[in-house]
Amino acid sequence: MAKLLIVDDELPINRLVCKNLTLVGHECIPAYDGVQALSLIKSEQPDLVILDVMLPGISGFEIMKLLNSVPVIFVTAKTGLDDRIKGLALGADDYIVKPFEMAELTARVQAVLRRTKRDASAFSFDDITVDFSSRNVYKNGEHIVLTPKEFALLELLINNRNLALSREKILEKVWEYDYCGDTRTVDVHVQQLRHKLGIKDRIKTVFKVGYRFEI
Amino acid sequence: MRMKFFERTYLLTFILFLVFLNAAVFALAMYTFHNNIEAAESVCQTEFLSITDAFEKDYEYTGAQSAGLLQATYGKFYKGKNISLKFITDGNVGYSSISESIPVPAENTLSMTRNDGKRYIVISKDVCEGAVTMVYSKDVSYLDKEFTRLCIVFVSGSLAASLLLGAVLYFVLRKLYLPLVKLRSATGDIANGNFSVRADDNGDDEVSALARDFNIMADKVSRQITQLKDTADRKQNMLDNLAHEMRTPLTAIHGYAEYICGAKIPEDERVDAAKYIMSESMRLKDISEVLLDSAFIRENGISPKEFSLRGFAYRICNRLNKDARNRGVELLCTAEDSCIYADEPLLDILLSNLIENAVKSCKENGTVTVGTEICGDTVKLYVKDTGIGMTQEQLLHITEPFYRTDKSRSRAEGGTGLGLALCKRIAEAHGTSLEFASEPQKGTVASVNFTTLYNNLTTQE
Numbered sequence: 186m187a188k189l190l191i192v193d194d195e196l197p198i199n200r201l202v203c204k205n206l207t208l209v210g211h212e213c214i215p216a217y218d219g220v221q222a223l224s225l226i227k228s229e230q231p232d233l234v235i236l237d238v239m240l241p242g243i244s245g246f247e248i249m250k251l252l253n254s255v256p257v258i259f260v261t262a263k264t265g266l267d268d269r270i271k272g273l274a275l276g277a278d279d280y281i282v283k284p285f286e287m288a289e290l291t292a293r294v295q296a297v298l299r300r301t302k303r304d305a306s307a308f309s310f311d312d313i314t315v316d317f318s319s320r321n322v323y324k325n326g327e328h329i330v331l332t333p334k335e336f337a338l339l340e341l342l343i344n345n346r347n348l349a350l351s352r353e354k355i356l357e358k359v360w361e362y363d364y365c366g367d368t369r370t371v372d373v374h375v376q377q378l379r380h381k382l383g384i385k386d387r388i389k390t391v392f393k394v395g396y397r398f399e400i
Numbered sequence: 401m402r403m404k405f406f407e408r409t410y411l412l413t414f415i416l417f418l419v420f421l422n423a424a425v426f427a428l429a430m431y432t433f434h435n436n437i438e439a440a441e442s443v444c445q446t447e448f449l450s451i452t453d454a455f456e457k458d459y460e461y462t463g464a465q466s467a468g469l470l471q472a473t474y475g476k477f478y479k480g481k482n483i484s485l486k487f488i489t490d491g492n493v494g495y496s497s498i499s500e501s502i503p504v505p506a507e508n509t510l511s512m513t514r515n516d517g518k519r520y521i522v523i524s525k526d527v528c529e530g531a532v533t534m535v536y537s538k539d540v541s542y543l544d545k546e547f548t549r550l551c552i553v554f555v556s557g558s559l560a561a562s563l564l565l566g567a568v569l570y571f572v573l574r575k576l577y578l579p580l581v582k583l584r585s586a587t588g589d590i591a592n593g594n595f596s597v598r599a600d601d602n603g604d605d606e607v608s609a610l611a612r613d614f615n616i617m618a619d620k621v622s623r624q625i626t627q628l629k630d631t632a633d634r635k636q637n638m639l640d641n642l643a644h645e646m647r648t649p650l651t652a653i654h655g656y657a658e659y660i661c662g663a664k665i666p667e668d669e670r671v672d673a674a675k676y677i678m679s680e681s682m683r684l685k686d687i688s689e690v691l692l693d694s695a696f697i698r699e700n701g702i703s704p705k706e707f708s709l710r711g712f713a714y715r716i717c718n719r720l721n722k723d724a725r726n727r728g729v730e731l732l733c734t735a736e737d738s739c740i741y742a743d744e745p746l747l748d749i750l751l752s753n754l755i756e757n758a759v760k761s762c763k764e765n766g767t768v769t770v771g772t773e774i775c776g777d778t779v780k781l782y783v784k785d786t787g788i789g790m791t792q793e794q795l796l797h798i799t800e801p802f803y804r805t806d807k808s809r810s811r812a813e814g815g816t817g818l819g820l821a822l823c824k825r826i827a828e829a830h831g832t833s834l835e836f837a838s839e840p841q842k843g844t845v846a847s848v849n850f851t852t853l854y855n856n857l858t859t860q861e
Contacts, residue, residue, distance in 0.1 A: 197652040197679075198651055198655070200676075201652060201655040201656060201676070204663075204669075208663055262643050262644035262647040264643065283647040284651035284655075285651065285655075287655060347663060347664055348662050348663050350662070394662055
């Protein structure tokens, strides 16, 4: 959906982030140091840069100073506030602290892409079209009525497609913190969604984990 | 505070000066006035004496019959000379040009009298064998006028002098206080945290001495603050690095586990992910071991005992020989036999680390030599390599935690970035230091000195 530049000097982490974000439908370009990152930003024109602060050579903050129009999510290992404030003051769109969960990263990537309008406003699969801006779903051009929670659940599953989401994670992301019910609620809503859209084989139940939207 | 002191000195000096000046002027005025009065009195007495002498002679000549005429003649004559006379014969006043209100003084005495706002000198004397009492009076009001004039001159003089002094004193004091004011402004700046400011300490008076002492104090304080800042910075840096080094493998482990758990991926990727989890957890294990060793030394110190350096060095070389050969590096041991006092397990960590670093720095066909140099009571243990070497800049930092001369290579080989920091701590715990000599592209020599005498071992907490 979007072209992302992943800047991290740690090979395992860089590859991990690339793999996950590729699975959910983005195009990922890895960069392992500041100099490489700067030249790739120029030549590839990515929609978003995921930038580690502690880089050999040029630090992440230095790179951020040189960027002007590219959205940046910076990754820091420091728990102190200083780094976060510094990064946000330099114009970063968001930050994430190591160690992080992949669902957290995909959510933030999606949020920034949507905010900066670099993401497609609709997603289509099979005979279904999901319009994220008007929050409507169409099946064969016919409007399907979903409750707000059902739509949020569908959106979360699509944004994390090919990755399994635990029921707890879904509860946290869709119902946020105002709900303290049990995970059965999630099962009920998933059933509703499968039934309304007729996508039983798309939303898979992953044994002992949760649900995964496959495409 | 500064101006208060200045003002106090200025006002006090000025007031003291005014008091003494005016007292002196007043005393001078009074003295002059009294002098003038005395002079006038003596003039009057002389005058009166000559008048009475003349009158006695004339009285003798004319006799008592025409005394009234004589008195009038004298009175009128002297009135023209501004002298009033009065003649009293047997209690009856004869001729008189003296006002009745002026009292007649006792016989043969002089008195000063005021009448109608005027000042008179009055003298009485019995003449002609007591037949006549002659009273002399002279208007000396000019004395008062002169006194007033004198007062005006003195007061205006002292006023002018005071004003002039006030101005001059102000500037002189300002100039005297200038070093103090400057010192005060410098101290103020330093108190506000600007440690680059120094007071002007030229000169040899007390203020300059104070400024010099103050500058010394400021130097010391600023040095200490810089030191504290450096230490705090280093600690913060170390903490940040540690957080990064621990969180990075954690992120990878968690991420790959999540990936295996939830992503729809083929078998080979699953294996790759599992391998990353294993290697990253080894990295965490290495870091935690080094940190534990380090903490152990800090908490427990070292327990040195005597052992043979030769056997020890050969054992370690044998252990590491295989790794070296795999890289095409020759590991030689030329250690001579000598006994040293040291903590053997810790020294094992130190020497292994140095050898591993040396082997890693070598290209194929390189040589690493472990040897000793005995000099009196000390034994120098060194590890020499023919590797890529280091620049002076890199040498300064190599014992800092998490410093890597080549980050990507070190990571790829599983280095924690803490090895030399631990070696340095071990050397320091033995009361000695780790030394490096290196030249880029030529190689590096790492050395550490040990004592052969138990007494010389100074352990460091």
